[in-house]
Amino acid sequence: MIIFFVDQNLKNLPLSEILDIEKLHNVDKPIELANGLPNECYISPDYLAHEREKVFFNKWTVVGVASSIPKPGDVRPHNLLGIPLILIRDKNMKVRVFHNVCSHRGFKLLDKPCNLKNVIRCPYHSWSYNFDGKLVATPHIGGLNNHQSSDFNKSKSNLKEVKTKVWMDIIFVNINSNEINFDEYIEPLENRWSKFINKKDQNFLVHSNDYGYFNLEVKCNWKFAIENYCESYHLPTIHPELNKISNINDHYHIQGLPNRFAGQGSKKYEQLMKGNKKFDTFSNWDKRMLKNSEYIALFPNVMIGLHIDHFYVFWLEPLSMNKTKEHMQMYYIGNESANGNELKDLRKENSRFWRDVMLEDINAIEGMQEGRSSPVYNGGNFSPIMDQPTHQFHKWIANNLI
Ligand code: FES
Ligand SMILES: [Fe+2]
Structure with a gap:
């Protein structure tokens, strides 16, 4: 079994309580005087929470390659440091990345790579999304056999898309949408x-x-x-x-x-x-x-x-x-x-x-x-x-x- 990065018991300690910040400043010195990254950056679980956010989610990070989803409707789940994602090739051949979570009750939509015909269907209550991430079906939402509800605005419950770019076949994502x-x-x-x-x-x-x-x-x-x-x-x-x-x-x-x-x-x-x-x-x-x-x-x-x-x-x-x-x-x-x-x-x-x-x-x-x-x-x-x-x-x- 794979144990993912994010340990729920982590207390989210400030970085200064995890390692000596002075040691990080030492890294930035001219090479003759510099030290390498301190041990905590390689062995401390508390440190991980910081690295995850600042080194991966704030940056352009690689999650796969486009040729692993060559045909329209090809999908592939990926877990990026605890965040479930879906990589998909849409009908216009564009590679897109969505958060792998249903907007209804939060079920993880996709478990293994496959080819989908028209929609990403949630296995829990069958809400379905097209390849643009748009919520297109909400079966029985208004009661048995009533698939619409006037109190529910579908357009607010689309899948959440991640900022994505393919370069030289490499799929880059910027989870926090804040990189240049x-x-x-x-x-x-x-x-x-x-x-x-x-x-x-x-x-x-x-x-x-x-x-x-x-x-x-x-x-x-x-x-x-x-x-x-x-x-x-x-x-x-x-x-x-x-x-x-x-x-x-x-x-x-x-x-x-x-x-x-x-x-x-x-x-x-x-x-x-x-x-x-x-x-x-x-x-x-x-x-x-x-x-x-x-x-x-x-x-x-x-x-x-x-x-x-x-x-x-x-x-x-x-x-x-x-x-x-x-x-x-x-x-x-x-x-x-x-x-x-x-x-x-x-x-x-x-x-x-x-x-x-x-x-x-x-x-x-x-x-x-x-x-x-x-x-x-x-x-x-x-x-x-x-x-x-x-x-x-x-x-x-x-x-x-x-
Ligand atoms: S959680 Fe996905 S349809 Fe209910
Ligand atoms: Fe080598």
């Missing part, structure tokens, strides 16, 4: 990547149906996955094989400004090949950077990998303080590369390659979780050279909390 407009939010990253892909190229991304998805459950706080992803410092120790092909020296740091993303890039990416078969490539990729690949964590919970011949979205579903589900979604350029028979083996190999890398990382991130129970650790220090992107993520968290 998504286009503005993503602009710095789009500008950075304009040398690789332009807006038109984004449309050529196709999710692979056969080797396009896997997930991993890890016994650690979600933040460790992000921190680990941002740095190449651990390459020689955790990924000795990968380090032979893409050496630590061939990597560079990426620090997004304003502070919304961080990560690393490699200058030694080699396209996969079998015989003379290769995946199709992005057509507008800068010819001087054919071997560049970039790995970016867009805060809070998605890690993306961009290569000339494939793209992946590795997004995190925090299940509890020390449990996280990692979802890996893989994309290729055009239908042939993503789903054609010819390249099936290559897709299989690519998926296996990334899975192996991510499995190697699990030891590292679970080990950090265990270390965090030590009372003598205070958030530790950063290497001023190697840990810049990790520091950037810590600063983002600390600043959002304060």
Whole structure:
């Protein structure tokens, strides 16, 4: 059984009673002097209530990918840190997200993924909503066989929609509707990547149906996955094989400004090949950077990998303080590369390659979780050279909390 983030017994203590605020201020110091986030951010259940609100609900947070609901009427429930949501593809092919709760007596509407014909029907008393969230049927509301009531204003009981945006197939939601407009939010990253892909190229991304998805459950706080992803410092120790092909020296740091993303890039990416078969490539990729690949964590919970011949979205579903589900979604350029028979083996190999890398990382991130129970650790220090992107993520968290 999954124990979700929100423990009803939490007293909602002010942050200053949970941790030493001074320690959060220390995170924001120049890297040589800064400490990392204090232990409470990884082990204290009381801290969770704050992180949930300030780091997830106030921000653009990832809840899935659009290609997991490809057809009109496809629906999928998702639990975001205790909040039940419905992801749905409406009749105009638009992806929408609603709160997964009936406006009548509050029954949770949807339990498992499925395809719906016309309405989302509540299993309790059969109130029904169309795919725009509009309440369209209220059986027997006015007494047996009377489906209307003059005292009831249907239009006030539609489903509650969540501010949503799909970008590169990734579904982002802003639960509290208070973050800046998504286009503005993503602009710095789009500008950075304009040398690789332009807006038109984004449309050529196709999710692979056969080797396009896997997930991993890890016994650690979600933040460790992000921190680990941002740095190449651990390459020689955790990924000795990968380090032979893409050496630590061939990597560079990426620090997004304003502070919304961080990560690393490699200058030694080699396209996969079998015989003379290769995946199709992005057509507008800068010819001087054919071997560049970039790995970016867009805060809070998605890690993306961009290569000339494939793209992946590795997004995190925090299940509890020390449990996280990692979802890996893989994309290729055009239908042939993503789903054609010819390249099936290559897709299989690519998926296996990334899975192996991510499995190697699990030891590292679970080990950090265990270390965090030590009372003598205070958030530790950063290497001023190697840990810049990790520091950037810590600063983002600390600043959002304060
Ligand atoms: S709770 Fe949904 S119809 Fe009554
Ligand atoms: Fe790694």
